[in-house]
Amino acid sequence: MEVITMELIKADVTVVGGGIAGLCAAIAAARQGLQVSLINDRPVLGGNASSEVRVHINGSAYLGNSPSYYAREGGLVEELKLRIFHYNPLYNKKLMLSLSDTVLLDMVYDEPNISLFLNTCVHETGMENGRIKWVEGLQLASERKFRFESRTYIDCSGDGVVGYQAGALFRWGREARHEYKEDLAPEVADHYTMGDTILFQARDVEYSVPYKRPGFAYDITKLDFFDSIRKGLNHRAFPRKINGLGGLWWLEYGGHMDVIANNEDIALELRKLVYGIWDYIKNSGEFDDVDNLILDYVCPIPGKRESRRFIGDHMLSQNDLTTKPHFEDAVSVGGWYMDLHAAKGIYDEGPATAWNFVPGLYNIPFRSLFSQNIPNLMFAGRNISATHVAFGSTRVMATCGCMGQAVGTAASLCMKYEIDPAAIVESHMGELQALLLRDGQTIVGLQEELDPYFAEGLQIRASSQRSYANPHPTEALPLEKGLCLVLPIQTSVAESVQIKIKNISEHSETLHVKLFGGERKENYIPSCELKDYRLAIAAGHDDWITLDMGCEKPADDKIYIVLEGTARLAVYVNEEKITGAVSFHYKPEAPSRLKKFNQSICFKDLLPPQNMYNPENVVNGYSRPYGLPNGWISERTEGREWLELSFASPKSLDEIHLVFNSQLDLEHFDDPIESLIQDYDVILTFEDGTEREIVIRGNYLTLNKHKVDAQGVTRIRFDFCATFGSPYHEVFAVKLFAPTTISEGQVKSQ
Incomplete structure (x- = not known):
C-alpha cells in the first residue's frame, strides 16, 4: 500500500479559513508582501457568503439603518462588495451566486503571494515552547497531506479549530450578567449559543x-x-x-x-x-x-452562527459597543445591532431574536484579535475575544472581514520586526493604524495627516464647487409626522436657514420647530435640545420661510432641525442626495432610531455661509463624512470637472490614492452607485514642463491606487470625465505617498 507523503509548505503567515474574514486576512497580508498559505476546508471561498450557504455580507451599515448613516465599511470589504456587484449585479437578489465564488477566487488568484489550499481540513496543530510550530491539513480528494509552517497563524475557521488544537483559552455560551456588567446577559451563565x-x-x-x-x-x-x-x-x-x-x-x-x-x-x-x-x-x-x-x-x-470565542487581552463587551470608550489600539469597526437569537431556534417559545440597539459605529481593539496565551496566534471572524452579547453584533461577515484585514496587516509587522502581535500594541500601533487607513480601513476618529513633505506650499484648486444648498423642490411632504433636516456646520455658530413650506389649509397652521445638537461626530443622533419654538404659517402660504437658529456649533458639528405640523402643512423635498446634509423621519419616542425616507428637505441661504465642499477638504485626513462631509464636490455638470494640486517645489512621488463617494449609507445596492467616478485622467507635470498621463476608464471602486514612482513632480491634475449617473463629481480624499526614505506620514486620533 502506498503511504501518503507529507508535503512541507512554508510561508510567512498561515491563514486557516476561507470565509470573508480569512479571505481579507490573506489578501491584506499578501499585499503587504508576505507569502501566505490560505487553507479552506470547503471547495469554494466565502464561508457563509458562498454559493453553498448563501448569506448576504451584512455589516456596520445595519441594512442601511445605522444611526451613523455613512456606516458601510471601507477597505477590503468595500472592494469585495463592489467587485461582486460589478461582476454579479444579481448577487443581492440571491441569484447567480456561483459568480460570487468566482469573484472571490479571482481576488485570491490575483495575489501571487497567496498559495490556496481548498478542500483541505486542518486536523492537527503542533506546539513548541507554547507556540504554534505547524498545522497539518488533509486534502482527501487528492490524497495529499500538508504540514504548514510559518511565523504567525491566523485562525479564521469560525469554530476556531487551530486555536482549540493549540490550547488557546476560549469561551463557550453566555456569560453571567455580573461578569461584564451587561444588562442583556442572563443572570446565570450557561452553555447556550446561537443555532x-x-x-x-x-x-x-x-x-x-x-x-x-x-x-x-x-x-x-x-x-x-x-x-x-x-x-x-x-x-x-x-x-x-x-x-x-x-x-x-x-x-x-x-x-x-x-x-x-x-x-x-x-x-x-x-x-x-x-x-x-x-x-x-x-x-x-x-x-x-x-x-x-x-x-x-x-x-x-x-x-x-456561534461556537468557540477565544480569549484575548481584551474581551469586547456590551458596554464597549454602547458607550464606545476610546481604544488606543482600534483597528476596525462594527455597528450591527446586538442581534441575539433564541438558543433553541424554531423550537424556542420566545422571539426568534432580539435586535438590541447599537448607537452607530464602534471601534474594535486589536487586543481582541490575538490570543492571551498562544503568542503567535491571531484570529478574526466569529471566534474573536468578545462576550456572547457583544458577539451578537461583531459576528456579521462584513465586520469579520474588517477584522481579517486588521490581523492580515498586523502579520506584516510581526514579520518586519520579528515580534508577536502583543508587541504591536506596545510599540507599533501607530504604524499598524497608518497601514490600515492607507488601505481604506474604517477606524472611527482616526485622521491621516498629510505628510509635511507635501503639505508645505501645497495649493489646491478645482474647476467648480457645489454650493451648500438644495434649492430645487419637486414635491411637498405633509408634516403630521415629524421630519428632521440635519445640517453639518463649519462655523462656530449657525444663525438661520430657509426652507420652503406649503399650507393647503384655509386657516393659519402652526409649524413646530425644534433644534437639537449631537454628541458624536460619526452619528446622526439628535441628543440635546437647543431651541424650541412655533411659527404661524398663513393660510395658502406656498413659499420659502426663514428659520431662526442662533445656535453654537454642537460637539458633533451638526444642527438637527425637527419640523412638526399637521397633514395640511407640508415641507418641500426633492430626490437629491447632498453629502453630509441628511433628512429622515423624526421619532420622538426613539430619536436615535434613524429612519430614512430617501428624499432630502430643500434648504438655501444658510447663514453664515458655509464653504462646505472646498477642494482643500481632500487632504484633511478623512476619507468619509465624520461630523463634516469632508470632501470636494463640483457644481452640477454634464461635462468634465477637474481638481489640481500644485507644489511650491518639485516632489518625489511614490503613490497617489483617490477615494470617491460610493454612497456609504447603503448596505447593499442593486444598481450602479451613481456618485462613483468611472472615467478620469491623472496628469503629472514635472519641473522640466513635461507631462505623464494615466488614463482610467470603467472604474467601479471607491479606493483607487496609482503607483507612479515619479521624481520632480510640480503639479497633479485630475480630469474627471464621467460618473455612473450623478451630475456631481465627488472626491473624499487624495492621498500622496513619498518614497519611504522621505515620508513622514502620521495618524492622529480625534
Missing part, C-alpha cells in the same frame, strides 16, 4: 410542478411551533412572495446543544424542517402562486 440555519432557494419554472414530501421530513403541521409561524408570531413569518425566496433565517436550531459535536444531528434536523416547510408551502393551499415553484437549491451544510 444554525439551512437556507434554500425557490424558483418559478413557469409550469406546474407537484411536490411530495420525502419520508424523512416532518409534517410541520404536527409540530408545536406550527401555529406560531402560521400566524407570523415572534418574528417567524412567511414572506408574501415565495418566488425567489432565499430561505428563512429564523429556521434555526441547535444553540442548546454542542453545535460542533452535534453538527450532523443539527444538520439532519434542519433538513427535516426545510423539506417539511416546503411541503407546507406547496401543498397546504394557504399560499398563492406556488404551483410553478420548485425547491431549486437546499444548502448542503448549515450556516453556523
Whole structure:
C-alpha cells in the first residue's frame, strides 16, 4: 500500500479559513508582501457568503439603518462588495451566486503571494515552547497531506479549530450578567449559543410542478411551533412572495446543544424542517402562486452562527459597543445591532431574536484579535475575544472581514520586526493604524495627516464647487409626522436657514420647530435640545420661510432641525442626495432610531455661509463624512470637472490614492452607485514642463491606487470625465505617498 507523503509548505503567515474574514486576512497580508498559505476546508471561498450557504455580507451599515448613516465599511470589504456587484449585479437578489465564488477566487488568484489550499481540513496543530510550530491539513480528494509552517497563524475557521488544537483559552455560551456588567446577559451563565440555519432557494419554472414530501421530513403541521409561524408570531413569518425566496433565517436550531459535536444531528434536523416547510408551502393551499415553484437549491451544510470565542487581552463587551470608550489600539469597526437569537431556534417559545440597539459605529481593539496565551496566534471572524452579547453584533461577515484585514496587516509587522502581535500594541500601533487607513480601513476618529513633505506650499484648486444648498423642490411632504433636516456646520455658530413650506389649509397652521445638537461626530443622533419654538404659517402660504437658529456649533458639528405640523402643512423635498446634509423621519419616542425616507428637505441661504465642499477638504485626513462631509464636490455638470494640486517645489512621488463617494449609507445596492467616478485622467507635470498621463476608464471602486514612482513632480491634475449617473463629481480624499526614505506620514486620533 502506498503511504501518503507529507508535503512541507512554508510561508510567512498561515491563514486557516476561507470565509470573508480569512479571505481579507490573506489578501491584506499578501499585499503587504508576505507569502501566505490560505487553507479552506470547503471547495469554494466565502464561508457563509458562498454559493453553498448563501448569506448576504451584512455589516456596520445595519441594512442601511445605522444611526451613523455613512456606516458601510471601507477597505477590503468595500472592494469585495463592489467587485461582486460589478461582476454579479444579481448577487443581492440571491441569484447567480456561483459568480460570487468566482469573484472571490479571482481576488485570491490575483495575489501571487497567496498559495490556496481548498478542500483541505486542518486536523492537527503542533506546539513548541507554547507556540504554534505547524498545522497539518488533509486534502482527501487528492490524497495529499500538508504540514504548514510559518511565523504567525491566523485562525479564521469560525469554530476556531487551530486555536482549540493549540490550547488557546476560549469561551463557550453566555456569560453571567455580573461578569461584564451587561444588562442583556442572563443572570446565570450557561452553555447556550446561537443555532444554525439551512437556507434554500425557490424558483418559478413557469409550469406546474407537484411536490411530495420525502419520508424523512416532518409534517410541520404536527409540530408545536406550527401555529406560531402560521400566524407570523415572534418574528417567524412567511414572506408574501415565495418566488425567489432565499430561505428563512429564523429556521434555526441547535444553540442548546454542542453545535460542533452535534453538527450532523443539527444538520439532519434542519433538513427535516426545510423539506417539511416546503411541503407546507406547496401543498397546504394557504399560499398563492406556488404551483410553478420548485425547491431549486437546499444548502448542503448549515450556516453556523456561534461556537468557540477565544480569549484575548481584551474581551469586547456590551458596554464597549454602547458607550464606545476610546481604544488606543482600534483597528476596525462594527455597528450591527446586538442581534441575539433564541438558543433553541424554531423550537424556542420566545422571539426568534432580539435586535438590541447599537448607537452607530464602534471601534474594535486589536487586543481582541490575538490570543492571551498562544503568542503567535491571531484570529478574526466569529471566534474573536468578545462576550456572547457583544458577539451578537461583531459576528456579521462584513465586520469579520474588517477584522481579517486588521490581523492580515498586523502579520506584516510581526514579520518586519520579528515580534508577536502583543508587541504591536506596545510599540507599533501607530504604524499598524497608518497601514490600515492607507488601505481604506474604517477606524472611527482616526485622521491621516498629510505628510509635511507635501503639505508645505501645497495649493489646491478645482474647476467648480457645489454650493451648500438644495434649492430645487419637486414635491411637498405633509408634516403630521415629524421630519428632521440635519445640517453639518463649519462655523462656530449657525444663525438661520430657509426652507420652503406649503399650507393647503384655509386657516393659519402652526409649524413646530425644534433644534437639537449631537454628541458624536460619526452619528446622526439628535441628543440635546437647543431651541424650541412655533411659527404661524398663513393660510395658502406656498413659499420659502426663514428659520431662526442662533445656535453654537454642537460637539458633533451638526444642527438637527425637527419640523412638526399637521397633514395640511407640508415641507418641500426633492430626490437629491447632498453629502453630509441628511433628512429622515423624526421619532420622538426613539430619536436615535434613524429612519430614512430617501428624499432630502430643500434648504438655501444658510447663514453664515458655509464653504462646505472646498477642494482643500481632500487632504484633511478623512476619507468619509465624520461630523463634516469632508470632501470636494463640483457644481452640477454634464461635462468634465477637474481638481489640481500644485507644489511650491518639485516632489518625489511614490503613490497617489483617490477615494470617491460610493454612497456609504447603503448596505447593499442593486444598481450602479451613481456618485462613483468611472472615467478620469491623472496628469503629472514635472519641473522640466513635461507631462505623464494615466488614463482610467470603467472604474467601479471607491479606493483607487496609482503607483507612479515619479521624481520632480510640480503639479497633479485630475480630469474627471464621467460618473455612473450623478451630475456631481465627488472626491473624499487624495492621498500622496513619498518614497519611504522621505515620508513622514502620521495618524492622529480625534
